[in-house]
Amino acid sequence: MFHRRRLLCVLGALPLAGCATLPGVRGGNTVGLATFNIYHDRDRWDQRLPLILDVLRDASPDVIGLQEVLQDAATNLPNQAETIARTLGYEVVFVSADAEGAPRRYGNAILTRLPIVEQATTRLKPMDDYRTAVRVRVRAGDRLIDVVNTHLHHTPEGGAIRQRQIETLMTWLGDTGQPLILMGDLNASLTNPEMARLQPPRFASVLPTVNPDQATRTTLNPAYGHRLDQIDHILVEQRHFEPVTAAIVGDEAREGVWPSDHFAVVGTVRMRSEG
Numbered sequence: 001m002f003h004r005r006r007l008l009c010v011l012g013a014l015p016l017a018g019c020a021t022l023p024g025v026r027g028g029n030t031v032g033l034a035t036f037n038i039y040h041d042r043d044r045w046d047q048r049l050p051l052i053l054d055v056l057r058d059a060s061p062d063v064i065g066l067q068e069v070l071q072d073a074a075t076n077l078p079n080q081a082e083t084i085a086r087t088l089g090y091e092v093v094f095v096s097a098d099a100e101g102a103p104r105r106y107g108n109a110i111l112t113r114l115p116i117v118e119q120a121t122t123r124l125k126p127m128d129d130y131r132t133a134v135r136v137r138v139r140a141g142d143r144l145i146d147v148v149n150t151h152l153h154h155t156p157e158g159g160a161i162r163q164r165q166i167e168t169l170m171t172w173l174g175d176t177g178q179p180l181i182l183m184g185d186l187n188a189s190l191t192n193p194e195m196a197r198l199q200p201p202r203f204a205s206v207l208p209t210v211n212p213d214q215a216t217r218t219t220l221n222p223a224y225g226h227r228l229d230q231i232d233h234i235l236v237e238q239r240h241f242e243p244v245t246a247a248i249v250g251d252e253a254r255e256g257v258w259p260s261d262h263f264a265v266v267g268t269v270r271m272r273s274e275g
Contacts, residue, residue: 030244030270031114031140032061033206033234035149035183037262038084040070040106041077044257049080051259053087055250059266063138064111065149067185069094073103081109089113095121097130107132108184110149114138122172124165129153133169137178143271145240146176150184156227162187163194170197179240179271185262187231189216198235206234206267210246217248224261232265241269 038052056064064084071079085092093116096107118137123130133150150169153161173180182203188195190205207230208215220226236243246267250259 029141030268031063031145031181031241032059032266032268033063033065033147033181033183034059034061034264034266035065035067035185035232035234036250036264037067037151037185037232037260038069038080039260039262040068040080041072041075043261045077045080047257048259049083051254051257052250053084055259055264056084056088059249059264061266062112062114062140063136063147063181064090065147065183066109066111067149067151068106069109070106071104079105081111085109085111091116093119093121093134093136095132095134097123097132108134108149108151110134110136110147112136112138112147114140117144122169124150124152125168126161126164129161129165131165133172133184135173140271143179143274145179145181145271146173147181148173148183150182150186152184152186152188154187156188159188159192159194162192166194166197180237181235181241181269183234183265185232189230190233198233200238202237203235204238204241204243206236206243206269207246207248207265209243210267214246214248219248219263219265221251221258221261221263223253223258226261232262234265234267236269240272242272244268244270 066081069081081092090111092111094109096105098105116136121134135148137146152165218228219230219232248263250264
């Protein structure tokens with residue numbers, strides 16, 4: 001039924017109001033987004049990959065942030081983000097704390113169908129936590145926007161580490177004047193004290209803004225024994241973007257196989273008029 005509704009929306013056979021809740025159904029001034037921690041090669045990667053592809057294909061975002069991306073020569077595993085990008089028709093920018101050319105590299109990636117104008121990557125302090133961020137400046141219609149993907153420190157008690165990583169990230173980004181979207185696995189609820197710089201008035205989280213009833217719904221998959229917590233986020237600068245649709249997806253198993261130990265967050269945002 002979901003696929004049929006999407007097709008009818010694309011064909012213009014349903015009114016716009018009936019299509020607004022479908023992630024990936026967009027107009028010319030909107031951008032589709034997704035963030036997904038893909039759990040590297042753990043737990044039957046060869047069976048999980050088709051499920052991940054289906055989740056992303058169905059959402060059809062313009063820009064995707066992937067975390068826990070792995071490539072490993074020892075197991076003949078190609079770069080997972082490149083595999084997904086090639087299959088779905090995206091460009092990819094990958095970042096890792098592991099050296100270029102290393103046989104095993106682990107990190108984050110941005111996949112985009114929008115033209116890339118500029119790209120950059122960085123490591124986040126403290127360096128011994130091996131965390132990274134990737135930024136692409138893309139052209140959306142006649143506008144340039146910056147999209148950033150990152151993956152912060154993982155322990156629940158590591159708020160001070162995450163705060164330092166956020167400070168490093170925001171200093172690195174600076175004030176370019178370009179509209180900014182920040183997404184990724186932040187490993188914490190946005191209500192945590194260390195998330196203060198990522199909260200209103202500057203940023204809005206797309207999912208709870210569009211669906212307040214899902215403000216605390218978990219993005220960690222409880223089937224893996226994880227705590228219930230919403231730690232995967234799409235954040236947009238409020239003065240530049242209006243959240244339009246949002247959903248948690250990838251939250252169903254197929255024949256006992258889950259896409260990942262995280263659920264994905266997808267959504268669309270409308271660019272506000274300049275001036």
